[in-house]
Amino acid sequence: MSATRPLTEEAIVSAALAVIERDGVESLSMRALSRELAVSPMAAYYYVKSKEDLLDLVAERVLAGIAPPARPDLEWPARLRLLVDQIEAALRHHRGIGDVLLDRMHNTQRHVMRAIMELLSEAGFDDQDVVMAYALIHTYLFGRYRVTTQPPPKPSPPLGGEGPTEDEDIVARIRPLFPKLRGRDYYDFGIETLVQGLQRQLELKRP
Amino acid sequence: MSATRPLTEEAIVSAALAVIERDGVESLSMRALSRELAVSPMAAYYYVKSKEDLLDLVAERVLAGIAPPARPDLEWPARLRLLVDQIEAALRHHRGIGDVLLDRMHNTQRHVMRAIMELLSEAGFDDQDVVMAYALIHTYLFGRYRVTTQPPPKPSPPLGGEGPTEDEDIVARIRPLFPKLRGRDYYDFGIETLVQGLQRQLELKRP
DNA sequence: ACCTGAACACCGTTCAAGT
DNA sequence: ACCTGAACACCGTTCAAGT
Numbered sequence: 001m002s003a004t005r006p007l008t009e010e011a012i013v014s015a016a017l018a019v020i021e022r023d024g025v026e027s028l029s030m031r032a033l034s035r036e037l038a039v040s041p042m043a044a045y046y047y048v049k050s051k052e053d054l055l056d057l058v059a060e061r062v063l064a065g066i067a068p069p070a071r072p073d074l075e076w077p078a079r080l081r082l083l084v085d086q087i088e089a090a091l092r093h094h095r096g097i098g099d100v101l102l103d104r105m106h107n108t109q110r111h112v113m114r115a116i117m118e119l120l121s122e123a124g125f126d127d128q129d130v131v132m133a134y135a136l137i138h139t140y141l142f143g144r145y146r147v148t149t150q151p152p153p154k155p156s157p158p159l160g161g162e163g164p165t166e167d168e169d170i171v172a173r174i175r176p177l178f179p180k181l182r183g184r185d186y187y188d189f190g191i192e193t194l195v196q197g198l199q200r201q202l203e204l205k206r207p
Numbered sequence: 208m209s210a211t212r213p214l215t216e217e218a219i220v221s222a223a224l225a226v227i228e229r230d231g232v233e234s235l236s237m238r239a240l241s242r243e244l245a246v247s248p249m250a251a252y253y254y255v256k257s258k259e260d261l262l263d264l265v266a267e268r269v270l271a272g273i274a275p276p277a278r279p280d281l282e283w284p285a286r287l288r289l290l291v292d293q294i295e296a297a298l299r300h301h302r303g304i305g306d307v308l309l310d311r312m313h314n315t316q317r318h319v320m321r322a323i324m325e326l327l328s329e330a331g332f333d334d335q336d337v338v339m340a341y342a343l344i345h346t347y348l349f350g351r352y353r354v355t356t357q358p359p360p361k362p363s364p365p366l367g368g369e370g371p372t373e374d375e376d377i378v379a380r381i382r383p384l385f386p387k388l389r390g391r392d393y394y395d396f397g398i399e400t401l402v403q404g405l406q407r408q409l410e411l412k413r414p
Numbered sequence: 415a416c417c418t419g420a421a422c423a424c425c426g427t428t429c430a431a432g433t
Numbered sequence: 434a435c436c437t438g439a440a441c442a443c444c445g446t447t448c449a450a451g452t
Binding site: 102103104105106110113114117118121127128129130131132133134135136138139140142143144146147148149169170171173174175177178181185186189190192193194195196197198199200201 | 328
């Protein structure tokens with residue numbers, strides 16, 4: 001795709017993102033990347049020292065625009081919501097990248113981590129609770145995208161006509177609803193529940 | 208390890224679990240499994256049709272003992288806690304298996320999904336909220352184990368002696384606390400926050 | 415300085431063949 | 434019925450070599 005030579009780190013990251021968005025993050029191999037760049041399989045290694053390194057750069061690019069909301073008029077729950085909404089939007093736009101970020105809490109872009117931690121700290125959480133609250137938010141935000149709400153391509157359940165059995169099985173009743181809800185619905189419910197839980201935690205500590 | 212022949216599905220699953228516990232889930236390849244079983248690389252394929260299939264069986268084994276708490280005297284938040292504590296214990300004992308379960312919400316053992324959903328439904332959530340609450344709990348429980356609280360093996364921060372700069376950077380202040388807290392601390396805070404958030408959601412709907 | 419090519423040590427899986 | 438062996442189409446990465 002990129003006909004530009006010589007290679008640059010920027011071009012490599014762009015190509016990686018292009019592969020991820022087109023074929024999914026599981027299809028991004030160093031070899032697929034080299035095909036995208038129309039260079040030999042080892043060319044990118046002159047610029048990045050490993051695939052992990054490359055993924056860190058990709059994550060950096062995706063989260064580059066995240067900034068703490070400049071809305072001192074709002075309470076911390078609303079400000080937290082505005083902040084994580086930005087992250088969610090970035091992840092939603094770059095499908096698959098959330099998975100990359102999940103297990104790298106320590107490599108999270110410093111500005112993103114700082115924005116969330118400062119907000120929590122100002123809200124009144126002590127340092128230890130900031131750690132745990134951050135970890136909780138991190139796990140939810142970046143873990144979300146690994147969880148699939150689409151059922152596997154198994155034989156689809158026959159539409160129409162009452163199922164022959166087990167109308168008292170809650171799983172049979174609820175499971176069909178999974179794909180009916182949109183990613184946005186899951187996110188809204190999830191993050192709202194988290195924020196309310198955090199508010200409650202704070203109330204319990206400072207009565 | 209297993210000198211028993213012929214192979215059985217049970218022996219294969221046991222061997223897979225042994226590899227996972229010894230070397231981590233990322234080291235479980237079909238070839239490593241065959242080494243563990245002391246058979247040829249393809250032997251296991253007579254019993255499982257793919258690696259994914261095998262991982263489903265492993266997950267099934269790990270979660271086999273989970274059961275809804277028989278404590279009708281307790282309120283739903285306490286019952287939910289007893290239920291997910293069992294799952295957490297199973298995941299903690301079988302390191303790495305949480306990762307396998309994360310992206311397979313639809314393959315979750317039916318009895319586990321049912322136990323959680325029934326509890327939520329009895330608590331008063333409508334079907335749609337049961338879906339979203341289940342997804343939230345699933346994401347947290349199984350996603351947790353992907354998030355590493357141990358910093359990468361980078362040059363360790365010099366112990367003792369004030370850091371030269373940026374004592375106003377909250378990340379520099381907070382990050383060292385990550386490895387100080389135990390997995391149990393993160394879990395307690397996380398699940399407590401979730402449950403309290405869910406309680407609040409219910410209160411808001413039924414005032 | 416920047417890129418290539420061959421090679422190494424791996425994967426999951428198919429398919430024909432052995433017992 | 435149960436297992437093996439060779440082979441295919443992949444990986445990430447090292448290392449020496451080319452320009």
